[in-house]
Amino acid sequence: MKRILALTISLGLSGLAALPAWSGQAPGPSAAADIPISHHDRVYAAEQFSNTVSVTDPADNKLLGVIRLGAPSPANFSPLYRGQLLVHGMGFSPDHRTLAVVSIGSNSVTFIDTATNMVKHTTYVGRSPHEVFFTPDGKEVWVTVRGENYVAVLDPVSFEEKTRIVLANGPGMQIFSPDGKYGYVCSSFVPEIAVISVADHSIVGKVAQASPFCPDLAATPDGAQVWFTLKDIGKTQVFDARPPFKLLKTLDTGPITNHVNIVRNANGQFAYITVGGLNEIQVYRTDDFSKVATIPVGKLPHGIWPSGDGSRVYVGLENDDQLTAIDTLTNRVVANIPIGQAPQAVAYVPDAVPTVRESGNGAMSVMDEASSPEATNLQRLGIAGEVAHVAMAPVGPASEGTKTLTSVSLFDQGLSQVLQAAATGLEPKHNYVLALASHSDGSGKLEPLAGFMTNPAGSAIVNALGPIRQIVQSDTPDSRRYLVIAPGSMTEIGKPVQVQAP
Incomplete structure (x- = not known):
């Protein structure tokens, strides 16, 4: 099995070189191969008040620049304004070549080419969409339209809406079982999660939420569990990902419990939860639900996503304008990267850029950021920082x-x-x-x-x-x-x- 050399180099932990890689990171299955951290990877953050998407190289934790989808206030007050507003949700295609970004204020989904940082298309959907993700087979794009009562299903080639899955009011977030059989959609207004058959879009199960406001959920790569957060009451719940979708556990995580994601590493499988009101990340085992770590971070942690090998998680700090990198074997912060204003969703996309410029020792060669090929079509932070x-x-x-x-x-x-x-x-x-x-x-x-x-x-x-x-x-x-x-x-x-x- 491959060795985690990228982690060894970047963190200076030479003793880790003897450890084998572990397989399968969210949102993929546990059978999928791990992808070691490299300059081909990108970490994206959707930034709500600068209306930007920041692009970071995780190999050296360097901000490459931002994709500016809209203007700051007051330019976006104009009746003739054409940019995106309140950039918020994010997902990516199974081939890692397309990033989909939801903007709540302009009711849009923007599709971005990860290799060029260019916008390919913008699709407008219903009122106040919240999150977006591709089905595991890449044949559909699901958008939760939180201001209404449905999931908009888009065609990933034409980018047009082809059907709607009608649900209770306020669908907030969707994620899929690793095998692509089920879609799990939580609600921001009604205390229930709908389990949907991806094949025919029928509702095959429901799970009671302890409160109406669920902002985020994640499925474990082993296909056994779904974890979801409840922002209004500060709790996290877990249910069986398979029929009859039984509730397994309720955890008191704290005020402004935001996002959750799953990490598999040499120590096991863990849920990482951002708790905005406590400025910390809480880490739980998925086998016995025991808390194994509390990681202090900056102000109002929000989105979170693991690297392709599970060696790190990246967290957006909403009230600190930073992206925090955490080593999952030590559960310590290893980097803080300045990004745009009020980061919301975070997405780590392994192998997002198929071709990068490297020097003889495998590291990025040094040149001015503005002229770097890795920063093609990106802008500097400017006022966004x-x-x-x-x-x-x-x-x-x-x-x-x-x-x-x-x-x-x-x-x-x-x-x-x-x-x-x-x-x-x-x-x-x-x-x-x-x-x-x-x-x-x-x-x-x-x-x-x-x-x-x-x-x-x-x-x-x-x-x-x-x-x-x-x-x-x-x-x-x-x-x-x-x-x-x-x-x-x-x-x-x-x-x-x-x-x-x-």
């Missing part, structure tokens, strides 16, 4: 045992910013307001920015738009304001419970 960060702390002395603070990112759009707060540590299912206060302790006049209700885990993702960075980071005392979170509504605000940290 500009962001300011603010933390929110409890009013008064911090409570004993408090693990996390609300993180706030201000994604630059020019003179204005998109504000995103990952609010945690609040009362469940209560109304709150993100506001500006006159004084650093939260006292004085409050100016509301956005009202929100927390989920059952006491957390929420909150957005606002405006020249907020200039106000909350001003050096002029008369114009300086401070971010606060207070209970109440936009018209009736209570006393702040969280304030901007120094």
Whole structure:
């Protein structure tokens, strides 16, 4: 069996050279051959507020550039705007030559050639699609149309919609059994997963979700299990991937539980789960569901995907504008790569680029990024890499045992910013307001920015738009304001419970 030389070189772990490779990484079957990390591979991240897709070479964890699918605000407010908006979901073809990218705001699926980074086609579907993936045989592309009640089934050659699979409201994400027999579709509005026969598009089973809001799910390469996350209540559930699709386990994973994916390595088969409210990755065995690791990462981890040999997983940090690489044998972070604004889905595509330029020692030769063939049709980060960060702390002395603070990112759009707060540590299912206060302790006049209700885990993702960075980071005392979170509504605000940290 082949040896994991790429991992040995990149991490300097010479003792690993004696270990054999392990087979079959998600979304493929366990019988598939592993693909060692190389310069032919690419890691893609869909970036929601810069409307970009970042392209990273995992062999040296280097950002090659971004594919710009749309413009930042306010250009995308125009009635004549033709770019994509809120770039979010992602999947890839079985031959690894086509990347499919969902943009929620423009109701689109953009198909990109992985070898050239060129857009091949854009298909427009129904309201607010969320995720997209090819069936294992490559004959269909399924798009969950979360703002409506169906999966749009596209032809992968013509890119046109050929049929719809009608489901309950809010289908959020789909993945397939490794053998291609079943499609599993979770919901963001109705607490049930539909199991669909890929052959005839009939619903052959349903699985109860513990809550209505499932953002992501993953099937194990051995074909035995499906893991899915529940963002609103901070739990992860597992069910048998085969009839009668029995629920196997419910895990308490924490506030803003985001995505899950599966890794097979020399130590076994594991589920890696991003928990945004705790800024960590939790790792569980799939045989006995025991937690084996908790990996601290940056702010608001979201999408996650394994390398083609399972030696690493890559995680998008939504409120840190970074891609984090984790060695799965040590469960330690080995790299943080700057990327675009608010990464959502992440996809690791092995052998995405069939031809790359290498020097005599097998490494990439050095030349300017802008002229590099590997960066063909890519752009530099530019404004997509500009962001300011603010933390929110409890009013008064911090409570004993408090693990996390609300993180706030201000994604630059020019003179204005998109504000995103990952609010945690609040009362469940209560109304709150993100506001500006006159004084650093939260006292004085409050100016509301956005009202929100927390989920059952006491957390929420909150957005606002405006020249907020200039106000909350001003050096002029008369114009300086401070971010606060207070209970109440936009018209009736209570006393702040969280304030901007120094």
